[in-house]
Amino acid sequence: xxxxxxxxxxxxxxxxxxxxxxxxxxxxxxxxxxxxxMYEKYPFKNLYSTLLIGQTFFPLTLSIVSTHxxxxxxxxxxxxxxxAGNFTVFPPYSTKVFGINLGGAVYSYLTSSFxxxxxxxxxxxxxxxxxxxxxxLLLGAGMLSACNYALLYxxxxxxxxxxxxxTLKKGVMDELPGNKKPLMSDEIEMKPAGPTRVxxxxxNKPNI
Numbered sequence: 001x002x003x004x005x006x007x008x009x010x011x012x013x014x015x016x017x018x019x020x021x022x023x024x025x026x027x028x029x030x031x032x033x034x035x036x037x038m039y040e041k042y043p044f045k046n047l048y049s050t051l052l053i054g055q056t057f058f059p060l061t062l063s064i065v066s067t068h069x070x071x072x073x074x075x076x077x078x079x080x081x082x083x084a085g086n087f088t089v090f091p092p093y094s095t096k097v098f099g100i101n102l103g104g105a106v107y108s109y110l111t112s113s114f115x116x117x118x119x120x121x122x123x124x125x126x127x128x129x130x131x132x133x134x135x136x137l138l139l140g141a142g143m144l145s146a147c148n149y150a151l152l153y154x155x156x157x158x159x160x161x162x163x164x165x166x167t168l169k170k171g172v173m174d175e176l177p178g179n180k181k182p183l184m185s186d187e188i189e190m191k192p193a194g195p196t197r198v199x200x201x202x203x204n205k206p207n208i
Contacts, residue, residue, distance in 0.1 A: 031084030054082030060142035063135040
């Protein structure tokens with residue numbers, strides 16, 4: 001993580017940086033449980049706007065407090081706490097917006113964005129970081145969260161879906177290629193059974 005390199009630049013010991021890493025793991029666990037519990041009580045936009053404020057504030061101001069040892073650790077741990085909410089508020093929210101059948105699929109695309117971001121940061125560390133420095137990198141991360149804050153209130157969380165999406169949200173899969181609509185109990189046509197053939201145990205008698 002970038003905080004290790006930043007802490008090394010400011011001369012912080014390995015034991016102190018390791019302690020920050022341990023606290024970040026604890027903060028991640030507490031954050032996931034806390035944001036999940038708050039999702040049950042507060043509207044999504046209000047809750048996620050709070051999360052984005054934290055994700056914007058702490059990266060933008062980390063370079064200011066990085067020279068103060070304990071403030072630096074507090075800022076890093078707090079950043080992880082706010083970031084942990086992304087993994088708990090989006091699964092139920094995706095299900096709410098896209099329905100049971102599509103919610104999981106949509107969330108899988110959301111989680112793949114973390115992998116894409118990691119790849120971008122990998123090449124950014126090689127080709128961009130030497131010229132920009134960590135302060136500008138943190139500034140860019142904070143600005144991205146600020147852009148998400150604007151999109152949060154621009155995008156509609158109850159859109160008018162196309163017919164195919166509406167069909168999938170209701171749980172009917174017959175519009176997907178290769179799938180058939182599951183029959184409900186009241187849709188099954190009950191037909192009278194035909195004459196029953198009784199197999200005789202006596203081989204000399206014909207079957208009835």
